[in-house]
Structure formats: C-alpha cells, structure tokens
Amino acid sequence: MQKLLFLKVRFSIRFRILNAQEDCSHKGSGLSLIENVKELLKAHEGLTREVYLDNENSSITPKEVIDAMLPYYSQRAYGNPTLTHKPGWEAFETIMESAQKITAFLECKTLEEVNFVPGETEANNLALLGATLSMKDKGKKIIISEIEPITVLQVIEMLQKRDFTVIKIPVDDEGFINLEKLEAAIDSETVLVSLATVNNEIGTIEPIREALEIVKDKNSHALFHTDASDAFGKIPFSLQDLNVDLATISSYKIQGPRGIGALYIKEGINVEKILEGQIGTQRLWPGVENTPAIVGFTKASELAFENFNENTQHMRRLRDKLIDVITEGIPEVKLNGPKGNKRAPDNVNISFLKCEGEALTIELSLKGIYVSSGSACTRRLLQPSHVLVALGRHFDEAHGSILMKVTRCNTEEDINYVLEVTPIAVERIRGITGSTGAE
Amino acid sequence: MSRMPLPYNPKVLELFKNPKNLGKMEDATVVAIAGNPLCGDMITFYLKINDKDMIEKASFESYGCAANIATSSIVTEMIKEKSLEEAWKITWKSVAEAVGGLPSVKFHCGILAVGALKRAIRKYSTNKNVSPDWLQKELSYEEKQALEEEELAKVLSKRMKTAEKQC
Numbered sequence: 001m002q003k004l005l006f007l008k009v010r011f012s013i014r015f016r017i018l019n020a021q022e023d024c025s026h027k028g029s030g031l032s033l034i035e036n037v038k039e040l041l042k043a044h045e046g047l048t049r050e051v052y053l054d055n056e057n058s059s060i061t062p063k064e065v066i067d068a069m070l071p072y073y074s075q076r077a078y079g080n081p082t083l084t085h086k087p088g089w090e091a092f093e094t095i096m097e098s099a100q101k102i103t104a105f106l107e108c109k110t111l112e113e114v115n116f117v118p119g120e121t122e123a124n125n126l127a128l129l130g131a132t133l134s135m136k137d138k139g140k141k142i143i144i145s146e147i148e149p150i151t152v153l154q155v156i157e158m159l160q161k162r163d164f165t166v167i168k169i170p171v172d173d174e175g176f177i178n179l180e181k182l183e184a185a186i187d188s189e190t191v192l193v194s195l196a197t198v199n200n201e202i203g204t205i206e207p208i209r210e211a212l213e214i215v216k217d218k219n220s221h222a223l224f225h226t227d228a229s230d231a232f233g234k235i236p237f238s239l240q241d242l243n244v245d246l247a248t249i250s251s252y253k254i255q256g257p258r259g260i261g262a263l264y265i266k267e268g269i270n271v272e273k274i275l276e277g278q279i280g281t282q283r284l285w286p287g288v289e290n291t292p293a294i295v296g297f298t299k300a301s302e303l304a305f306e307n308f309n310e311n312t313q314h315m316r317r318l319r320d321k322l323i324d325v326i327t328e329g330i331p332e333v334k335l336n337g338p339k340g341n342k343r344a345p346d347n348v349n350i351s352f353l354k355c356e357g358e359a360l361t362i363e364l365s366l367k368g369i370y371v372s373s374g375s376a377c378t379r380r381l382l383q384p385s386h387v388l389v390a391l392g393r394h395f396d397e398a399h400g401s402i403l404m405k406v407t408r409c410n411t412e413e414d415i416n417y418v419l420e421v422t423p424i425a426v427e428r429i430r431g432i433t434g435s436t437g438a439e
Numbered sequence: 440m441s442r443m444p445l446p447y448n449p450k451v452l453e454l455f456k457n458p459k460n461l462g463k464m465e466d467a468t469v470v471a472i473a474g475n476p477l478c479g480d481m482i483t484f485y486l487k488i489n490d491k492d493m494i495e496k497a498s499f500e501s502y503g504c505a506a507n508i509a510t511s512s513i514v515t516e517m518i519k520e521k522s523l524e525e526a527w528k529i530t531w532k533s534v535a536e537a538v539g540g541l542p543s544v545k546f547h548c549g550i551l552a553v554g555a556l557k558r559a560i561r562k563y564s565t566n567k568n569v570s571p572d573w574l575q576k577e578l579s580y581e582e583k584q585a586l587e588e589e590e591l592a593k594v595l596s597k598r599m600k601t602a603e604k605q606c
Contacts, residue, residue: 033446033542034446036446036447036448036449037446039448039449039452040446040447040452043449043452354502356479356480356502356503356504356507358445358504358505359455359503359504359505359507359508362447362455362505366456375479375504376478376479384479394477395476395477395478395479395592395595395596396476396477396479399476399479431461432458432461432500432501432502432508433500433501433502434461434462434463434483434500435463435483435500436472436476436481436482436483436500436501436502437475437476437481437502
C-alpha cells in the first residue's frame with residue numbers, strides 16, 4: 001500500500017511537470033483548445049439521430065419544464081424574495097410554494113426542512129461539512145461506504161486532513177453495503193454516517209433503512225445523511241418512512257434544470273452554514289435565490305411523481321432491453337451491479353472487455369450516442385472508477401465500463417438505435433486492441 | 440484540477456477514426472509491448488527490419504484511448520523506411536508535435552508509444568548481439584516511464600489479489 005502511494009505520488013509529480021509543459025506542446029499546433037473543440041463538433045455534423053444517455057452527468061431539460069420556468073425570468077417573481085416590493089413578494093410566494101410541493105413529494109414534515117442549494121455537490125458539501133461543524137465537540141469519526149459519489153469522497157478527504165477519522169465500509173460484488181461491518185464500525189465517537197440510497201454508478205438500491213436502524217441503535221446521536229439524488233423520483237423514497245437526518249436531492253437527475261438541488265434537514269437537526277453572505281429565504285445558503293430553477297425543479301418533480309409507476313416501469317423496460325440485448329448479443333461483457341428490482345430503474349453499467357472506455361465513448365459520440373465511462377482516461381484520474389474497483393472488478397474491466405441512464409423521456413426507438421450501433425462500435429475498438437493485453 | 444473537455448485536435452481524431460498501419464504483423468522481425476491494461480493503456484509494436492538495419496514496415500495494436508491510438512499510429516508512420524539510428528532519435532515531444540499537440544493529461548500516451556518503439560529497437564539489438572554507439576546503455580526517458588507505469592500495474596494487481604484472498 002505504501003509503495004502504491006509512493007508510485008502515485010511519483011506519477012502525480014510527473015504529471016505536474018508535464019502540465020507545466022502543456023503550452024509548449026500546443027504552440028506547435030497553432031490551434032487553440034477551443035478551435036480543436038470546434039473541429040470535434042464539426043466531425044459530428046450530419047448526424048441523423050442523437051440519443052443522450054449520459055444522464056448521470058447532466059440532462060436534457062424537457063420543453064414543459066422550460067415553459068414552466070420562462071415566465072420567472074421576466075414576467076413575474078423576478079425580484080429578490082427578501083425585499084419589500086411586488087416582484088420580491090411574488091418570488092417569496094413562488095419559492096415557498098415550490099418548497100411545499102417538494103415537501104409533499106419527499107413526504108417530510110415542514111417546508112423549512114427543504115433547503116434549496118445549487119446542486120448535489122453543494123448539498124453534499126453542506127451536509128457533511130455543516131453537520132460535522134455542528135457536532136465538533138461530540139467526536140471525530142465519520143463512516144461512509146467505499147462506493148459513495150465523488151462529491152462525498154472529496155469532502156471526506158478534506159475532513160480527514162482536519163483530523164477526522166474516516167471508515168469506509170466495503171460492499172459485495174453487486175455493491176451492497178456490508179451491514180455487519182457497518183455495525184462494527186459505529187461507536188460513541190461517530191458523529192456522521194453518509195450512505196447513498198442508490199449508487200450513482202451501478203444503480204444498487206442499498207438497504208438504507210436497515211443501515212439507519214443499525215446506526216441509531218448503536219449511537220443515537222450520530223447524524224445519518226443519505227445522498228438520494230439517484231433515488232428521488234426513481235424509487236419509492238419517503239422521509240415519513242425513512243427517518244434520516246439529512247438527504248440530498250438533485251434537479252437534473254430527474255430532468256429538471258441544472259444549478260439547483262436541495263438538502264433535506266430534519267426538524268431539530270443543527271447544521272452550520274459553510275458559506276458566508278447575505279442570507280435570504282434559505283437560512284443555510286447565502287446569495288440571491290434562483291427562482292426560475294426552483295420552479296423548474298418543482299415542475300420536473302411533478303412530472304416524475306404524477307405518473308410515477310408508469311414512468312419507472314417505462315425506464316425499467318428500456319433498461320432491461322439495453323442490458324439483455326447487450327449482454328446476450330456482445331461477447332465478453334459484464335453487467336456491473338445487481339439485476340432486477342434491486343437495481344435503480346434507469347441504470348445500465350456494462351464492462352466491455354478488450355475495449356477501452358474513453359475510445360468507445362468517442363466512437364459512440366461520432367454516431368450520436370452520448371454516454372460516459374468509468375475508464376481512468378475519461379475521469380482524468382490515474383485510477384478507474386472507485387465504485388467498480390470496490391466491487392472487485394479488475395482494472396481493465398473498469399477501464400472498459402460504459403454508464404448509461406435512461407429517462408422517462410427516452411423512447412423505444414432511442415434504445416433500438418443504441419442497440420444497433422453499440423455492437424459495431426465495440427467491434428471497431430476491439431479491432432484496434434487486437435491481441436494487445438491478451439496474455 | 441480542472442476537468443476540461445479533452446480537446447483532441449483534428450489529426451488525433453482522424454488517426455482515431457482511420458488509424459494507419461493497424462494490426463498484427465505475421466512476419467515481424469521484432470515485437471515489443473509497453474504499458475498494461477490495468478493502467479488503461481497498452482501498445483504492441485511490430486517492426487520488419489531488413490539486414491541493413493532499416494525499418495521496412497511497422498504496425499501496431501493498441502488498447503487505449505484516442506490519443507494512445509493516434510500516437511501509436513503516427514509513430515509507425517514516422518519510422519517507416521528509417522534506419523534504426525534515426526528511429527531511436529524520435530522523442531515523445533516530436534510525436535506529440537506530429538499529431539498536432541496533445542492535451543497535457545495525454546502526454547503519457549506519446550511517451551508510452553515511444554517507449555514501445557525504443558524497446559523494440561533495444562530488443563532487436565540484443566537479439567542480434569550488437570551494441571551500436573548511438574544506442575545508449577541506460578534506459579531512455581520513455582523506456583523508464585513505460586517501466587514505471589508497468590510497475591504501478593504490478594502493485595495494483597498484487598493489491599487486487601490480496602483483496603480477493605481476504606473476501
């Protein structure tokens with residue numbers, strides 16, 4: 001392990017040196033980065049069909065959501081909700097009514113429990129930093145799992161530097177948290193546990209209720225946070241049933257606009273501010289409220305919950321078609337994460353062996369199919385997806401992984417097109433690999 | 440660290456779409472490999488060298504990203520019909536330049552490609568039991584870097600095996 005760290009340090013030094021040389025290398029080409037990107041875009045001209053399945057990293061905002069948002073930029077509620085004039089009071093009314101609606105979808109108690117923030121990253125930062133700040137005299141131990149989202153891992157890394165002890169609970173080969181190890185890890189020093197309800201990369205629906213009971217039985221003071229960004233609007237998720245202290249939800253993950261999310265903070269739980277500035281309606285997040293985005297988030301929630309069963313069944317059908325046809329039709333592939341009802345309805349994550357993931361994402365992009373990969377290359381890190389590695393997937397399996405997420409807006413034709421193009425793309429990239437790495 | 444879109448230039452994209460000199464060479468004089476699939480990039484070079492120490496043809500196979508494919512392909516173009524001495528003088532910087540520049544996070548692809556080439560030349564000389572003046576005894580920068588990446592892969596795979604035993 002020490003040697004690994006040593007090598008990692010050497011690698012990062014090497015890369016820093018190389019980064020310093022970046023300008024030289026580009027000067028020779030006479031093309032600036034933006035010109036290169038323009039050329040890349042030109043290479044996509046003439047596409048007759050496009051299917052966006054990278055809903056993990058951003059999403060398409062549907063027309064009905066945009067239509068709901070538009071009046072709030074220029075026709076009404078464009079004021080600052082803390083000020084004493086009509087557009088301000090309109091904004092106040094709009095934000096409070098939105099919070100009320102989200103409160104109903106979350107099935108929590110009061111609208112004060114819903115705190116709007118700019119997104120999942122900010123909600124997780126507020127939850128982890130704000131909660132540990134408020135608990136600073138009670139202990140310095142935090143428990144997460146090995147497969148938490150990057151935003152959680154990076155905040156945790158920062159807390160580690162501030163003398164917090166962090167325990168990462170391992171998962172099994174489908175990504176389910178080891179509850180016995182969780183129980184063993186909890187002690188009186190534990191101030192915070194953060195476990196996502198649904199894993200964002202492989203769609204594993206975690207036994208979050210059992211985890212919560214285990215934590216509270218052993219230490220009733222420890223706060224329990226869950227990143228529910230991949231659960232809200234996709235699986236039944238009710239805070240009336242699930243008595244967590246903190247929960248993150250995100251707008252774009254349910255086809256709302258980017259730039260908005262929320263942190264649920266249970267009544268009576270104290271979380272400290274992590275940013276300073278003018279406080280408005282959101283007691284923990286300073287700055288002027290993004291009323292149109294809040295309206296869009298609310299509209300997207302309404303659309304997700306209005307026909308919840310139909311929507312999720314539709315996603316599940318498209319998900320299973322992708323999984324079944326790819327795993328049965330393309331040799332040397334592996335599904336990452338569980339099958340069936342223990343998997344989120346939108347998540348498809350498949351490793352294509354002998355096929356490097358970044359190369360495959362570019363090949364698919366040139367055909368109008370937009371997905372992401374857990375390859376070290378696309379992550380710009382030296383290691384592939386920490387989630388896939390935690391499952392026990394070999395590094396080369398992780399480098400060849402492709403993540404797709406379907407939405408209620410995807411059609412059967414979209415999926416058919418993906419299924420038509422993917423085998424051809426995989427075959428071409430495997431043709432470049434040839435016998436390399438076969439032994 | 441910021442995460443910019445990888446701004447591959449048109450030449451890299453073209454070589455990714457239509458790589459030149461791709462594929463296994465049955466009558467290769469020497470074959471050399473650099474990298475490891477565990478690190479997400481690996482290159483195999485096949486060289487056909489005549490008795491005057493000229494590279495008659497070169498081909499490659501590559502497990503890696505678009506930059507890895509493009510730099511491997513351009514190296515096979517750069518060394519065609521060159522003497523081994525001329526081929527040895529190629530550096531990763533000249534390869535990066537030949538593909539019109541690489542994003543900084545992809546410099547190691549060029550390094551690995553040249554590492555594989557220099558390994559092939561060294562292997563050929565060792566096989567023939569010759570040591571020309573221009574062939575430095577100490578490993579070149581690119582060979583060292585390739586070795587370092589492979590060392591990392593070994594550590595990673597050892598760690599993986601230990602983890603498997605624990606399960």
